[in-house]
Amino acid sequence: MSENIKLYSEIEKFEIININDGEKYNYLSNNDIVIDEEGAFKLLIIGINNNKFSLFNNNEFIEIPWDYVKKIGAKTIILDAEEENIKKSR
Numbered sequence: 001m002s003e004n005i006k007l008y009s010e011i012e013k014f015e016i017i018n019i020n021d022g023e024k025y026n027y028l029s030n031n032d033i034v035i036d037e038e039g040a041f042k043l044l045i046i047g048i049n050n051n052k053f054s055l056f057n058n059n060e061f062i063e064i065p066w067d068y069v070k071k072i073g074a075k076t077i078i079l080d081a082e083e084e085n086i087k088k089s090r
Contacts, residue, residue, distance in 0.1 A: 006072060011028055011072060011077065012027070012028050012029035013027060013028070013029060013075075014027065014028050014072065014073075014075055014076055014077050015027055015028075015075065015076050015077070016028060016031065016044065016046065016076070016077045016079065017076050017077070017078055017079065018064075018079040018080070018081055019070070019078055019079065019080050020079070020080050020081055020082055021083070025046045025048075025062075025079075026046070026047070028077060030047065031044060031045060031046045031047060032044070032045040033045070033066075040066075041066040041069075042065070042066055043063050043064065043065055043066060044063070044064045044066065044069070044079075045061055045062075045063055046061060046062050046063075046064065047059065047060070047061055048060040048061065048062060048088075059090060060088065060089075060090055061088070061089050061090070062086050062087065062088050062089075063086070063087040063088075063089065064079060064081050064085070064086055065081075065085070068080055068081035068085065
């Protein structure tokens with residue numbers, strides 16, 4: 001296999017970081033990827049947990065288009081997304 005090919009089993013342990021605001025979004029394995037019918041990555045769906053000690057599971061998500069992924073590094077997935085390009089949902 002080529003050196004440029006990454007397997008999901010390798011990148012699921014990568015941390016997601018937005019260089020636009022320095023926000024860390026946990027690891028890829030704790031989030032979701034939306035893939036279209038042609039097999040192209042479309043969106044990252046990232047779960048936001050504002051309070052780790054909450055008794056109630058307040059599921060908030062942000063959706064970041066895959067176009068904002070700038071680099072997949074050695075241990076990180078680097079995004080460059082401004083807040084107005086991030087869709088929040090519940």
